[in-house]
Amino acid sequence: MIVVHHLNNSRSQRVLWLLEELGVPYEVKRYERDAATMLAPPELRAIHPLGKSPVITDGDKVLAETGAIIEYIIDTYGQGRLIPPAGGAERLRYTYWLHYAEGSAMTPLLLKLVFTALPARAPGLLRGLVKTIAAKAQAGFVDPQLKSHIDYWDAELSKTEWFAGPAFTAADIMMSFPLEAGAARASAASRPKVAAFLERIHARPAYRKALERGGPYNYAT
Structure with a gap:
């Protein structure tokens, strides 16, 4: 199952939204920004070396960068949904x-x-x-x-x-x-x-x- 390592008020909200649109089951692991710096907590570095969100894990796969994650989810789980036909x-x-x-x-x-x-x-x-x-x-x-x-x-x-x-x-x-x-x-x-x-x-x-x-x-x- 996909796990979304989700940071509050971040671009990872889009990943949750895409998964909801597609009806793909997922889990959310939440992280909170530092109140002073507004940066992601160091715990995210345990998932990806840059310590930023969004990051997802899907089995043994770890993916970062929103665009790459969106493309992966569409290609793997989309079944042709939310993407126009090729060639047009x-x-x-x-x-x-x-x-x-x-x-x-x-x-x-x-x-x-x-x-x-x-x-x-x-x-x-x-x-x-x-x-x-x-x-x-x-x-x-x-x-x-x-x-x-x-x-x-x-x-x-x-x-x-x-x-x-x-x-x-x-x-x-x-x-x-x-x-x-x-x-x-x-x-x-x-x-x-x-x-x-x-x-x-x-x-x-x-x-x-x-x-x-x-x-x-x-x-x-």
Whole structure:
């Protein structure tokens, strides 16, 4: 049976959601972030050397990285579900969004998180200087990049209801975290198509069930 090594408020929530959508039995082993650093606990290193989540175990297999885990679950347990047929335009879009979610989309979101948190972590005498530098970095680079990505999401969702086409796929599960994080950190929910996408995914029974299994998740609002 698959065991999901699940960290609170993390990208591993998507793995739980996918398993619920497919009806695949699984177990959850929960881990809590350090309250001060917000980092994963060292116990995760016993599962994978990087000590990060998500990680799953399936028998003697250990898999990390959300995209790789999603692909493994779809290939092993999906039976053709939540993935467009091979060879078509929707399959190409599916592959693109599956990898874009953890590639291009997450970089500015992580920078936003870092520069927002940086002043509070700086020594007292340097806090004002660090705050000024962080604000300039956000205004000059991070925020414009985020705006470009958010505009892109909204424009693409104006073409089709879901990212790969008219049908819900695992690519939408992958894209959920960037859009949820973007809504929390960068007002992405002000874009009508992004807001509608978030409403649709949050209403899905499998999404709600995954929240029950995974515990508190600040982005499901």
